[in-house]
């Protein structure tokens with residue numbers, strides 16, 4: 001893995017004969033010598049099993065054979081499509097990934113997973129097929145907006161917080177801001193990727209650790225899903241962490257020191273969320289009953305317990321099991337309501353009791 | 355792996371809650387307790403990436419989740435579909451395979467590969483995802499016709515011949531005949547599967563060995579393709595071995611003992627092929643120029659050499675490289691013509707010079 005500026009030219013020089021799977025919005029940045037191209041609109045419809053034959057056909061028409069190298073350039077959508085297509089084409093081609101969104105750079109480019117939609121079911125199929133190299137050219141950050149950058153930073157701070165108090169302190173000391181200067185981006189990305197790698201490597205022995213990276217996700221996914229993705233993923237993860245912190249504080253899981261630690265994260269995420277709102281992003285109207293319904297349906301729970309990652313004791317994260325009772329559901333509702341009220345999100349709590 | 359009679363009932367009892375991906379032609383054999391079923395017509399159109407979303411959707415509608423077990427019952431088409439679908443559904447479900455064609459039982463059920471068509475390109479994509487268990491119920495053989503059984507036996511004898519003279523002699527001693535009694539089927543299948551396993555295990559160290567299992571395939575594929583699969587795979591593999599033997603004998607690769615050994619295989623395959631013809635299967639008209647064209651296009655060759663498996667020296671198989679010259683092409687044509695003439699295949703050599 002490499003992180004730096006101006007790396008695109010070097011990748012193209014090293015892979016002149018590769019086939020480029022590229023987010024069409026970024027095609028103008030590609031040197032002409034990258035001649036074999038498949039341009040893909042980065043949306044959820046293209047990231048589907050139904051759309052895959054078309055991608056495979058284009059590879060075939062460009063003459064792809066067993067020794068063809070694929071270079072994928074784009075965000076999570078391009079990553080998912082490239083992972084899947086490269087893994088199955090003639091039973092597997094080597095590929096290089098250049099993430100271009102902050103979410104891709106800070107988080108998803110490590111792990112080797114794909115998630116592909118099927119006939120409207122989001123991420124129903126997928127596989128594992130890591131690229132042979134990940135090259136992060138931070139010049140791609142320039143054209144991202146506040147919502148995209150802060151969404152990525154939310155994943156980065158989640159990773160660093162999950163690693164422990166020192167890692168979180170180091171992350172804040174790196175100075176995440178908007179707009180994000182290249183030097184700071186380089187520091188933050190290097191830190192969050194190194195930390196994510198630690199989780200993935202330790203995970204070979206202990207599956208528990210990696211589950212902590214779901215922090216903010218169970219609460220956040222419910223919000224994404226209930227708003228038909230009207231709240232973007234990274235921003236929803238930030239809100240999910242806020243709800244988790246509120247929930248943990250009410251449940252008396254935290255020592256006073258732990259509360260201070262969790263609050264430090266909350267203040268950081270709130271400040272980041274404010275920047276998104278100031279950039280002009282508007283909250284959709286949120287149906288709280290629908291959010292709770294989606295939370296309830298999350299497949300990570302089991303029949304007896306809700307399973308969520310929250311800060312406990314001195315602020316460290318833990319995957320806890322909470323009985324699926326009315327009392328728990330009332331507490332969850334209270335925490336969502338508190339965060340929605342604090343951020344000025346219109347949550348229609350009254351109008352739609354479940 | 356288990357080989358025996360009446361094993362279907364036991365599999366269903368052990369996997370009452372599984373989802374059954376079943377060749378629709380065999381659905382009537384399934385006990386009613388195997389309630390969750392996806393019936394699939396075993397043809398090349400269904401075995402495609404375009405048809406995969408429908409299979410995935412049916413799994414979803416039957417409630418498949420991460421812990422669902424899949425049981426696939428059918429020939430190579432069902433195996434390919436199940437390998438692919440099980441590997442990607444929620445990033446991987448465990449599955450059991452019950453092969454029901456002799457080709458599946460004797461050969462393809464070991465190896466864990468899938469081959470999936472894409473928009474008319476045969477087997478353009480695929481992956482590796484072996485079932486957790488293979489259960490061979492030889493009662494399924496009862497409803498197979500001579501062409502299907504002998505096609506499977508051709509793959510079995512190919513495997514045993516590739517292993518060496520003793521293994522080939524043992525195979526013949528097992529007494530392959532048509533119709534195939536269950537006791538003989540059990541012996542032959544156990545032998546060919548054990549032998550194929552040997553190739554696959556040794557292959558982790560030495561890729562060369564496994565390539566010998568392509569015996570008959572480069573010559574045979576050309577014939578399948580040039581007749582739009584008017585000659586079935588297993589029968590074409592038999593003819594492919596005959597062409598390879600003829601070609602090797604003309605090329606003086608064999609000692610006298612080796613010629614005798616290769617001829618023993620040729621006599622066996624000829625006898626088997628005669629049974630197919632006697633059962634009523636008619637040869638399609640074959641365009642020899644098209645066969646040679648398809649042979650020429652095989653992706654296993656490289657730019658300088660044709661690469662084929664033939665018997666050499668004392669009859670053992672070897673992957674040899676032959677210069678891509680007009681002389682070689684003339685020799686290939688001669689061998690195809692000789693085998694076509696011997697079997698009474700109308701090969702239209704004149705009418706369509708390439």
Ligand SMILES: NC(=O)c1ccc[n+]([C@@H]2O[C@H](COP(=O)([O-])OP(=O)(O)OC[C@H]3O[C@@H](n4cnc5c(N)ncnc54)[C@H](O)[C@@H]3O)[C@@H](O)[C@H]2O)c1
Pocket residue numbers: 023025026042043044047074075076077078079080100101102103104108111113114115123140141142143144
């Ligand atoms: N497989 C995994 O591990 C994994 C992990 C997380 C998310 N995902 C998937 O990733 C997708 C979301 O990913 P994402 O948000 O990174 O990106 P994306 O690919 O969906 O891109 C989001 C938008 O940003 C644009 N864009 C990309 N790079 C840009 C740049 N440098 N400048 C300006 N615009 C740019 C795209 O054209 C698109 O309009 C979802 O489908 C999600 O399921 C996958």
Ligand SMILES: NC(=O)c1ccc[n+]([C@@H]2O[C@H](COP(=O)([O-])OP(=O)(O)OC[C@H]3O[C@@H](n4cnc5c(N)ncnc54)[C@H](O)[C@@H]3O)[C@@H](O)[C@H]2O)c1
Pocket residue numbers: 377379380396397398401428429430431432433434454455456457458462463465467468469477494495496497498499
């Ligand atoms: N993945 C691999 O390793 C691999 C290897 C070899 C072949 N294949 C693929 O397998 C396919 C050919 O496989 P195949 O010939 O085994 O079978 P198939 O699944 O194509 O079946 C052939 C026919 O036999 C019928 N049939 C199956 N079982 C029967 C039974 N017990 N009684 C009566 N009829 C039965 C089917 O309905 C079908 O009409 C091709 O698509 C080929 O590409 C895959």
Ligand SMILES: [Zn+2]
Pocket residue numbers: 155217233237
């Ligand atoms: Zn995320």
Ligand SMILES: [Zn+2]
Pocket residue numbers: 509571587591
């Ligand atoms: Zn074969």
